[in-house]
Amino acid sequence: MSPRTRTALRAGALMAVALVSGLVWWLIRYEPADSGTAAAPQQNPLTSGEFDYTRVAGPEISAGCAANAYGDVVGWFRRHPCEQVHRSLYETRAQDARALVSVVVVTMPGQTGAKQLKVTTDTEGTGNVNDLVRDGTANLPGAPNVATGEYASRVVGNRLTIVETQFFADSAGSPDLLGEIAHDALRLSAAAR
Template identity: 35%
Template sequence: MRLVRLGGEPTKVGADVRAALAAWGDGTSVLGGVALLGVTPPGCARPLDALIVLPRVVLVVVGVDLPSPALRLEAPLQGRWKVDGWPLTRHDGANSPAEEALAATRAVTARLQEVRAEPLPVCTVIAVGPYVERVIQPTSDIHRGVRVLHPKPSSLLSAVRELAISDRPCTAEQACRLLAGLHEEAGDLHSGELISEGFPDAVTADLASASTALIPRYRDLPVVEQPVPPKRKGPRVALAALALLAVVVLLVVVVSSGSGDRQPVAQNQAPTSTRSTVDDLDFTPRGNEKSTNCARESYGDVQTWFDAHPCSGLIRTLFEVSEPRRAAVSIAVVSFSDPADAEEFQKLADTPGTGAIADLVSSGKGWTNGPASFEGAAFASSRDTKRVRVVQVVWIGAPSSPDDVSLRGIAARALRLPLPG
């Protein structure tokens, strides 16, 4: 990560942001990219604590200074923030500092569109300090690409990795134009410097390893005379071909007879992978089960609700994730015949303390060396017309917390796994 200081820290917590970025060091050993500190992009009403440009995302980092250290911060994008249960009061009378951060993100997005820079996702990080032990964010805000956190090196790094989701990386040449559009001095970086910070060169690895055999142009192709009909094969050649065919048939019969009661295996079948990958994170299946009785497989208010609104189908699946450390993922996909029921169920499932659909581990269908339970799981949900997906994630062999940034990042990725049929 290369740091380019273009101004002072507009907030006190900005010093912590700068220290966290500096801790990653230059080059790509940790992350890579370029961080513009104290920059005021065109159209932005205030200087930013940091504007981080990575090959797969642009992050707008806005600092918010709290009156004092906090153990718990409730930070919704809509509504008043609360610090340890007390409403956050600001000198400008605003209920929440989130709107100021979102306005900065909109300004950066508009500027990148204006200069026709490489289209990258532009996300928001609201850095809070002087210290916050636990930040509570609604799941819907996380899906919008907004993270509220105390900028420790580890927490900021986790957030950056979760948000860097672009399918196509920005090349070094494209990054030069992007940085020049954000600030004149930032455009002084040349392609070689950006390549050393993880931006790919214009010639990608795939192209560099491709075959470079020359193919003649159409007009240079030699004129080919009309083909001469092949001579009829003599009797010796025909007999040799029949003999070879007989040997092949005999081998097939021998192999088939030695297989006993086993089913024949299809030839030339493409190998299938049991894993699914989202943003370079592998999800290994550990079991699944289908049902049509959601009330029987749930508890609490959710079970009572299912008694009055039966589902049309339920698929529960378990996955294991081993990076950066072992985690267990429980996914329940609930199908309904009425989209209104799906919407109502998601609202109920998103409400803490209303019960849930039982995971397969609690039903005694876990796996060896898997989690003992999903206690303290991070939670996420999504809805697709008539289907609702509910995700829970816990560490395996370690305590878990619903507000764990890494667990929530895994849950957000699990929402994008291919839906079962």
Template identity: 35%
Template sequence: MRLVRLDAEPTKVGADIRAAISAWGAGDSVLGGVAVFSCRPPGAPRPLDAVVVMPRGVVVVLGVDLPEPALKVDAPVHTPWTVDGWPLVRAEGAVNPALEALESAAALARSLQSRDLEPMPVAAVVVVGPYAGQVTQPTTDLHRGVRVVAPNTTSILSAARELATYERACPVEPAQQLLRVLDESCEFSAADLVEEGFPESGVTDLASADTMLIPKFSESLTTKFTESAVGRRLTRPAVLLAAAAVLVVLLGALVAWLVFGGTAAAPPPPSAPVQRVDGLEFAQRTTGREQTCAPHAFGDVQRWFEQHPCRGLTRAVFDTRVSGQPAAVAVAIVELPDEQAARELRELAERAGTGGVTDLVAEGGGRPDGFADAAQVVQQSGAEVRIVQTVWRDRGSSPDDVELRALAERGLRLTPRP
């Protein structure tokens, strides 16, 4: 990640943002791109702490200074925030910083569109400081392309990775033009941007290239072939031989149809249901629905279920790939009688060493390699709690793995299908 600092940080937490992004280092080994600090893109309602231009997306970063360190921040988009149960009061800026960040992202997207630049998605990250122990967002807000995080390297990196999911990498030339929109002084050579993961202009992205379908056989195609430059070199006997070969194939197909009674071949087995989240494909391998939760949990969570029965439990296992590496995702959706019970379960499941819901793999379904040392994310929405676990399939996993935690965040948006 290359760094450009244009001015002093517009917020106090801006220094933490700059330090967190600087820790990613140059090159694309962690997250390639260019971070422009303290800039104000055309149409933005206020100066931004950073704009991060990556090969597969642009993220505007907005800093929010809290009056003091907070244990819990509730950060919806359309209603006022609360900090440790109290409404957020700000001397400057909108009462709802998430909405302000989305407006900044929309303004930058309009500026790029008006200049006919690469149609890169522009998302927003709001960083709250000096400290936030827990930040919660409604699930619907996550779909809007905004993340609210604490001011640390892991949180900001995970958010940027989740949001930079354009279908193909932005080439060097459009990236140079995009950076000049932020500020005329943002000049980088093609070699610099290639090192940051931007492909050279004119290089075909095979991951997004359209494939050519082979046309069906027809008499007109045969005529065209025989009249082509290659066909003109063929002698008349050669053309007759080719026609005879086609006739043999057709006769063979007819004989096979007569031998097997004219029955059509059995249709192939249905493929696994596939869902797409932020550019990643998730293939569902197994699913299950239970009416009780205690028999399918362990530790303190199991004891909690014995005293607070659930209304239903839905679980599923998905396969996916992250940067070419195979991974597995276990999703558990717990339905509870009321929101208070859901809040208690979420708080219990978020604490380390308190147990959890047993994944289908551990009960003999899905993948055989299990979810040991998985990264886990817990989310509450009303009377429902989602617990997502992620692991690498061909190498060791860790609960603190940044990529696995980002994958678990995506897993919150998966819907198990029967």
């Protein structure tokens, strides 16, 4: 065997060893997704943020968004039908204050509709989707009018989340605290799945 042939065989053998080693390393390093390893536990949206919430009414789920709205928003829904509206009421306590929190999640056919609805509901005086106390679905003695409190909204994909919150009359809390609750409660949209 010539020296050139021996060198070529050695190089080929080294390449084969490198290829097999690389394949073995890849198989060890990259396990299939369903290999039986436990997934991280999902967080509970009611307790995984700054404030803890207790559901006190709902969920009420409907495909009739116009029937569950008031003001200019009724006409908006008649021109742009939704797929679903999910409404719930929660209570939270912070410091010495107790607040009622309305969480409405509207699912539109597409993200554009959800963004347009957000612009409409974010505009003062245009109306909104009824909370469960306003339309009489929930009977909570002493419930505050959440529409007179703080407001927050967010679009994720084709879903618009609307939060309105107000302190109960027997509670004392600052407007800043109420605003923090409203923005924190946006995560409760995860409970509407």
